[in-house]
Amino acid sequence: MSFIAEFTVSNPIMQSARRAAPEVTVEVEDEQPGLTGNSKLIFWASGTEDDLERFFRELATDPTVASFEILSRLPERRLFRVTLSAEGERGLTYVDAIDIGVTLLDIEASGGETRYRAQVPSRDALSQYRKRCNERGLSFDLRRIYRSEAGETERYGLTPRQRDVLRRALEAGYFEVPREVSTAELADEFDISSQALSALLRRGHRTILRSVFPDDES
Known part of the structure; x- marks a missing residue:
C-alpha cells in the first residue's frame, strides 16, 4: 500500500514575489521540465486585485523567473506561465520525484512556504526524494505521512x-x-x-x- 505524505520544501521559485505579496496563494497546475533548461511552470495565483497587482510587479524582478505571461484573468485569480531561470530550475523537483516513483498531487505556496502533498510508494522512496531535495540545497520538512485510504487518491x-x-x-x-x-x-x-x-x-x-x-x- 502506498502512502500520502504532506511536507514543505524551501523552494526558491518565485520566493521573492511571494514574500512581497504574502496574501497571494499560488497553486501549481502543470510543470514542464526542459531538457536543457527553459523549464516552465503553469500556476494559478489567487488574492485580492491589489495583492495580485503587487505579485505581478514583483515577478518581473524575481531572480528565479526568466520570463512570464498571463494566460487568463478572472476575478481575484490569474493563470500564469513562467519560464524559469537557472536559479528557478534548482527548485523544480518534478523529474526527481518521477524518477523515484513519487507522484506530486498538490503544490501550493504563499509567503515563504511551499506545501506539497504527494503519493509515495514507500518510506524509502520519500527518504530518497528528501535526499534529492537536500542535494539541490532545498530543506525538506515532513509534516505528516499516512497510509492512503480509498478515495484519498485515485x-x-x-x-x-x-x-x-x-x-x-x-x-x-x-x-x-x-x-x-x-x-x-x-x-x-x-x-x-x-x-x-x-x-x-x-x-x-x-x-x-x-x-x-x-x-x-x-
Whole structure:
C-alpha cells in the first residue's frame, strides 16, 4: 500500500514575489521540465486585485523567473506561465520525484512556504526524494505521512481534479474523432480557461501513461 505524505520544501521559485505579496496563494497546475533548461511552470495565483497587482510587479524582478505571461484573468485569480531561470530550475523537483516513483498531487505556496502533498510508494522512496531535495540545497520538512485510504487518491495517482476533468471529457466525446465537444466548452463547465483545462488533461494523460509504463526508459 502506498502512502500520502504532506511536507514543505524551501523552494526558491518565485520566493521573492511571494514574500512581497504574502496574501497571494499560488497553486501549481502543470510543470514542464526542459531538457536543457527553459523549464516552465503553469500556476494559478489567487488574492485580492491589489495583492495580485503587487505579485505581478514583483515577478518581473524575481531572480528565479526568466520570463512570464498571463494566460487568463478572472476575478481575484490569474493563470500564469513562467519560464524559469537557472536559479528557478534548482527548485523544480518534478523529474526527481518521477524518477523515484513519487507522484506530486498538490503544490501550493504563499509567503515563504511551499506545501506539497504527494503519493509515495514507500518510506524509502520519500527518504530518497528528501535526499534529492537536500542535494539541490532545498530543506525538506515532513509534516505528516499516512497510509492512503480509498478515495484519498485515485487509481494511477490522478488528483480528484484531473479525474473529474478526464471523466467529463470522455463522457462529452472529447476523445471521439471528430471531437464532439471543444476544449473551450469543457473549460466553461469547470469555470476555468481553455489553457488551464488543457494543462489538466495533459498532466492527467502523463500520470496515467507513467503508471502504465513505469519501467519504460523512453
